[in-house]
Amino acid sequence: MAGPAAGTNPISVINDTPMGARQWIVVVLMIFLNALDGFDVLSSAFAAPGITQEWGIPRSELGIVLSAELIGMGFGSLLLGGAADRYGRKPTMLLCLAIMAVGMYLAHSATGVTPLTIWRLLTGLGIGGMLAATNAVTAETSSTASRSLAMALYVIGYPIGGVIGGFAAQGWLLVDYDWRAVFLFGAAVTAVMIPLVMLLVPETPAYFAARRPEGALEKINRSLAAFRKPAITSLPPAPDEANKPKVTDILANPRLRPVTLMLAFGYMFHTLTFYYILKFAVQIVADTGFSQPDAASTLTYANIGGAIGGGIFGIFLKKFDIKRPTIAACVLGVVAVAWFGMGHGDLGAWRFAAFLTMFFLNAAIVGYYAAFARGFPAYARATGTGFVLGIGRAGAAGSPIIAGFLFTTLGNHNLLTVSLIMCLGALLGAVMVWLVPLSDADAQAGLMDLPAGQPID
Template sequence: MENTTTVDVRALINEHPFSGYQWLVFAMCFIIVLMDGFDTAAIGFIAPSLLGEWHLSKAALAPVLSAALFGLACGALLSGPVSDRWGRRVVLIGSVLLFGVACLSSGYAANLTELTALRFITGVGLGAAMPNAVTLMSEFSPDHRRATIVNLMFCGFPLGAAFGGFLAAWMIPQFGWRSVLHFGGVVPLLLTVLLVFRLPESIRYMVARQQPVEKIRKVLVRIGSAAHFARSFVMEESGNHAPGSSGIRIVLSRSFVLGSVLLWLCYFMGLVIFYGLVNWMPVLLKDAGLSPQRAALISALFPLGGAGTVLCGMLMDRFNPNRVVATAYALGALSVFAIGQAIGSLGLLVCTVFVAGVLVNTAQASMPSLAAAYYPTAGRGTGVAWMLGVGRFGGIAGSFLVAELSSQHISLSGIFTVVAIAGGISCAALMLKQAIGSSAVDVERASKKEFLAH
C-alpha cells in the first residue's frame, strides 16, 4: 500500500466495506429526507383543523396544499444544475436551512394567503434538499449496493410523512395545528448546525470536478487507508457525453433524453397517487363517517408503508431494476383501487391502505436510485433533481385531481379508481424504458468509458 501513488476512487468505494464514515453520511442524509417527508405531509394532516378554524371549503384548501409542491418543483429544477456546478454539500446545507426557517414561520401565519406563500418557500428548500441527499448518498455508495443503500435512506421520506400523521393526531388536540409546523421547522434548523460541521462533499464529484488532491484525500481516507499514500485519484465510469459537459446538456443529450422523459413520466404519475392520497385521504375518510382522529391515523398508514423500499432496493441490485420497480407500480395500482372497495369495513380499510402504501411508496422511493444509476457523475445531480422536479407537478396534479373529483361528487370508490390509473401508466413507462434498451446497464455497456483523473 505504501507504494500506491494513484487510487481508483470507484474501485476503492466498491471494494471496501461500508465504513463508519459512510454510515455517518447516511445518517445525516436520512434525517434530511425524514424531515423532508414530515414537512411535506404536515399540511395534509392539519388540513381538517384549517377547515374548521378558518371556515374554509375543501376547494379553498387546494392552493395551500399545492403551494409547497410548486416550490418543490422549482427547488429541484434549480438545485440540480447548481449542485453539478458548485457541489452537493453547499446546496444541501442551504436548502435545509431554508425549509427549516420557512416551516417554522408557517406556524405563525395569520391567514391562508400568508400560509400559502410560506408553504411555497418551504417547498423550494425541500425540493432542493431531496435530490441532493440522494445524489450525495449514491456517490458514497458502492455500485453493487447503491439501490439498497439509497432506498434505505429514501424510506425516511414516507416514514417522516407517517410520523407527521401520528404526531399530528397527538399534538393538534393538545397544542393546536401550529405546533406541528413549529416542530417541522426547529428540527431542520438544529440539523443545519450538524451539517455545517460534519457533512462532506461527494468524493466522486470532487474527482469529476478535478478539485485539489488534498481535499479529496481528506475525505477518502475516512473510507479506505489506501488514500493515505495517494498522489492522484482516478475514476472510470460511463462517459456517453462530451468531457466538461454541463449537467443539463448531459440529461438532454441524445444518449439520455428518452430515458429521462420516461423517468419523468413515471415519477410524475407516482406522485399523482402519493400526494392525491396523502393530502386528501384524511378529508375523504372523514367524509366517509370516520372521526377526524381515526381518519388521520388510518391515513398515516399509507406513507408508513414505505418501509418496503429496502427489500425493493435489494431486488434492484440483484435483478433488472426497471422490471422490479414496474412490478411494484402495477401491484400498487391494484391496491389503490382496492381501497375504494374497502370503505365501510374498518378492518379491511386499514389493511388495504397499508398494503397500498407499501407498494406505491416502495415503487416511488426506488425511483431516485434508479435515476442515480442511470446518469454519470457530471450529470447525476441534474438528472436526479430534474426527475424529482418534473415529477412534483404530478403531486400538484394529484391534489387538484382529487379536489375536482370530490367537488363533482364522485363516489369514494370512483376517486380511488381514477387515482389508481396513474400507477398503471408508471408501470408502462418503465417497461418501455426497458424495452428500448435505455436502462442504466444497457447504456453502460453500449457507451464508451470516460476515465477521469486528478
C-alpha cells in the same frame, strides 16, 4: 488513513472497498434528511382537517394549499438540484435546510390561505433541492455492493418521516395543541439537522472528480481520508462533459436523453397516484365522521406500509434488478388504490387500505430512485435527478388539485370514481419504466475503471 491507492480513480475507491463506519453515518444522515422531507411534505396533510375546520374552505381550495409545497419542490429540484452539481452537495443541503426551517416556521403563523400557500411554496423549494442532493450523496458515498441497500434505506426514510410525524401529530400535537404546532415542530427538527450536516457530512469524492475545482486532488484525498479510504496519487482523465452539468447538455446527449425523459414522465405519472393518497387520505377519512387524530392515524399507517414495502423492495432489487419489480409494484399499487376508493366502515379497515396503497406505491418509488442512481453519471447525477424530480413534481403538485376538482365536480360521495381516475397515473408510470433503457452511466461516461454496463431487462 491507508496509503496511496493502486489506481487513480476516487469513484473506484469508494465503489470497490467495503463500507466503513463514516460512510454508514453519512447514509443514515441522508435517511434522516429524507425522513425530514417526508414529514415536511405531509405536515399539510396532517393539518388539513384543522385548516378546513378553522377557515371553512372547500376541497378544491384545500387542494391548492396541499399542492403548494409540491409545486415548490418542482422548482427546487430544477433550480437547486443543479446547484448541487455546480457548487457541491454539502453547501446545497445546508442552504435547503435553512430555507425549509424558515418556511415551516412562517407557515405555523399564517392567518389565511394565501400566506400559508406562499410559505408552503418556500418550504417546497428547499425540499426539492434537498431530495436531489441527498440522493446523489447516498449513491456516491456507498460502495457498489451496498448501493442498492443504501438507496432502498434512503428512500424508505421518506415514509418513516411520515410515520414519526404521524405519531407526533395524532398523539401529541393535534391533541394538546392544534394544526399550527405541526409546522412549528417541523421547523425545530429541521434547524437541528443543520449543525449535524455541517459536522458529519464531507463533500463526496465523486463531486470533486467530476467538477475538478482548484486543488481537486487534495480535496479528493481529504474527502477519502474522512471516509478512511486510501488516497489517490493522480486524477483520472476528466470526462468532456464534466464542466457542463446543465439540463440542456443531458437532453442533448443521445444516450441520456431517452433515459431522462422516460424516467421524468414515468415518475410524474406515478406521483399523480402517490400523492393522491398522501395528501387526501386524512381529509377523506375525517369526512366519514372520524376525529382529526383518528383520521391522521390513517396516514401514519400508510407511511408504515411505505417503509415496509420500500425495505422489502430493496431485497428484490438485488435479486431481480430494477425494471420488473418496479413495474409489478406500480400495478399492485393501482389495485390497492382502487380498493381504498371502495370506502370502509371502520377505522381499522381504512388504516389497512392505506397501508397497502403505500406498501406498493412507495416500493415503486424505491425502483425509480435506484434508476436515477444507475441512469445518470456522477458529473450530472444531481442535475439529472433534479430535472427528473422537477418534472415529476408536476404530477405531485397536480395530484391534490386534480383530486380536489374531481371531488368538487363529482361530489365527495364519488370516492371510488375519483380513486379509479387517480390510480391511472401509476399504471402509466409502469409503462414508462418498461420502455426506459437503463445502463451503468458512470461506466459509459468513463468515470469508472469498468466496462460499460449492459442494458437492464
